[in-house]
Every structure is written in structure tokens, then in C-alpha cells.
Amino acid sequence: MKNDNIDLLQKRKHCPSCHSTRSVPLYSEPLSSHGIKSYLEQQYNGRASLNFDGYTFELVQCPNCSLTYQMYVPTGRLLSEIYDVWIPNSAREELQGFHDIDYYRYQSEQIQFVIHQFGVPPDSISVLDFGFGWAEWAKMAMAYGLDVTGLELSQERQEYAQSIGLKLTNTQELTRNKFHFINTEQVFEHIVEPHDLLVLLKDSLRTDGVIKISVPNSSGSLRKLKNTQDFSSLSPNEIMPIAPLEHVNCFTYTSLVALADSVGLKPLHPSFCKLYNSSSGWLEIKNAVRLAARPFYRHVFPKNTFVYFIRA
Numbered sequence: 001m002k003n004d005n006i007d008l009l010q011k012r013k014h015c016p017s018c019h020s021t022r023s024v025p026l027y028s029e030p031l032s033s034h035g036i037k038s039y040l041e042q043q044y045n046g047r048a049s050l051n052f053d054g055y056t057f058e059l060v061q062c063p064n065c066s067l068t069y070q071m072y073v074p075t076g077r078l079l080s081e082i083y084d085v086w087i088p089n090s091a092r093e094e095l096q097g098f099h100d101i102d103y104y105r106y107q108s109e110q111i112q113f114v115i116h117q118f119g120v121p122p123d124s125i126s127v128l129d130f131g132f133g134w135a136e137w138a139k140m141a142m143a144y145g146l147d148v149t150g151l152e153l154s155q156e157r158q159e160y161a162q163s164i165g166l167k168l169t170n171t172q173e174l175t176r177n178k179f180h181f182i183n184t185e186q187v188f189e190h191i192v193e194p195h196d197l198l199v200l201l202k203d204s205l206r207t208d209g210v211i212k213i214s215v216p217n218s219s220g221s222l223r224k225l226k227n228t229q230d231f232s233s234l235s236p237n238e239i240m241p242i243a244p245l246e247h248v249n250c251f252t253y254t255s256l257v258a259l260a261d262s263v264g265l266k267p268l269h270p271s272f273c274k275l276y277n278s279s280s281g282w283l284e285i286k287n288a289v290r291l292a293a294r295p296f297y298r299h300v301f302p303k304n305t306f307v308y309f310i311r312a
């Protein structure tokens, strides 16, 4: 697997969740195939110009913990190419005007849930927004008076966070803190070694702490890919949870819970009282229906991949 004499991808030696060395092949297609090439062109507006001849998009499933993952993951060189060049940092302007009131309501519900969960004054609750992006969750937590720290690799996003007064930390300093709550939104699907990251985050959590892991649910996409054996049959929404090169871990509820279990965490089943107490907007009919349904589909039916975890 050589390309310009520098490796772009490397083969994983074990399951990134449970470290089993066994794997069952699920799907395989050259990264330079027409279907994947045109996906990369569209997804990154023509910036994904590297030559992927000789490299493979390969999905395998771990027979031990059921996680489906990409067998070949980007090396450091390709990671910086993807996250510094293909995905422009100026994307924050594109978000302007994109979010409606429901988006902010939903963010605020999550923060209110955290405050209810610990039952202490907001300013004595310390939270970490891990991989905070443009700090949307962190800003809402700050507005409610929580003690908020953020961690993010991108320099430009760090600078933005500092400009709005968000405290920053890094992975070396992380475990010096013991947070009440850690937020990870669309993080774990990107991580080459998610098990190791979750160990680190658990060590940064108080004994009664809670960690939120929210990742794309890949069940539907994997089912369709298994049936059609054709990447180009997937719609953009179906590609997203298994996106080549980016979403290297393709979680379902079962494999997400197995990952947490492997580090001694278990799902928290929040009380409906707390969940309903944290929601607003009940006087609008359309909204009320959704508000009534959300705690059920989010925390009762074991299908979705937004889970609050506590120590087992």
C-alpha cells in the first residue's frame, strides 16, 4: 500500500473497541473506484485531490463486540490533509443562519438535564466539551452558568473559543480535572483508538460523573450495503454514518454500549421527570408531539446512538 512512497492509510491490527484480532469482512471496494471517487469529490468540493490508487475502503465487523469499522484508517499525513485542507476551517460562517430555534432549545434541554442530574448550583458543576467544534454546546453551558472547559485540536477553533471566553485544556492536562459531565458530540466515530480515548475521559470524570456519547447510527447504512454490495447505491444520508476516511468506527446502539462496557461504563437511564422538566416549547402543538416522544426514542428504545453513560 504505497502512494508517492508515503503511506496514506494504515491497517488496523485489532478491533478499536474491544481489541479482538478477529474480524469478519463486510464490504470492500477500491478507494479509487468511480462511486467512492465521486463521493469524495462532492463531499470535499474537489479538494480531495490525492491519488488513492492501490488503497481500499474495507468494512469489517468484530465478532466479539459487534462493532463495524474501517480496516484501513488515515495515517497522520492524511489526517492533517483531511482536517486542515479538505474541511475548511471557515465553515463557521456557513453555520450562520443554519440553526433554528429548535436547535437551540434542544441544546438548552441537554444543559438543563445536566443541572437537574447533579442537583447542585450550576456554577459548581464542571463540564468538558470534548472536540467542541464551534463551541455550540459549550456556549449554551456557559450561558447557564456552568464551569465549562473545552478541548479541540483545530487551532482556528481554539482561537475562536478563546475569543468567547471558553477555558481550554489539552489531552496531557485532562486527567488533572474531575468533571461532573463530559460532552462528546460526533467525536467517537472519527477516533482511530476510541477505547483508549474513553479510558482517558473516564479518568477525567468524577465517581458520579456522566459522559454523553452521541455518534451517527450506522445500522441502516450497513444493512443496505450488505444487501446491495454496492457503495454507489447509498444516498448521501446513508453514506454519512460510514463515510470513507472520516467515520472509521460505524456504531450501532449495541456496539456503542459494548465500547462503554469495555471501560466499565453503563448506560444511564434518566428519569422521565428530569427529561421532561428540561424541555421547553410545549405550547406549540407540533413541538409538543416531538417533546413528548423524544425521551422515549432517545432513552427507552435501544436503537439510537445518543447515550448518557455512568460508571458500571
Ligand SMILES: [Zn+2]
Binding pocket: 015, 016, 017, 018, 019, 020, 062, 063, 064, 065, 066, 067
Ligand atoms: Zn470488538
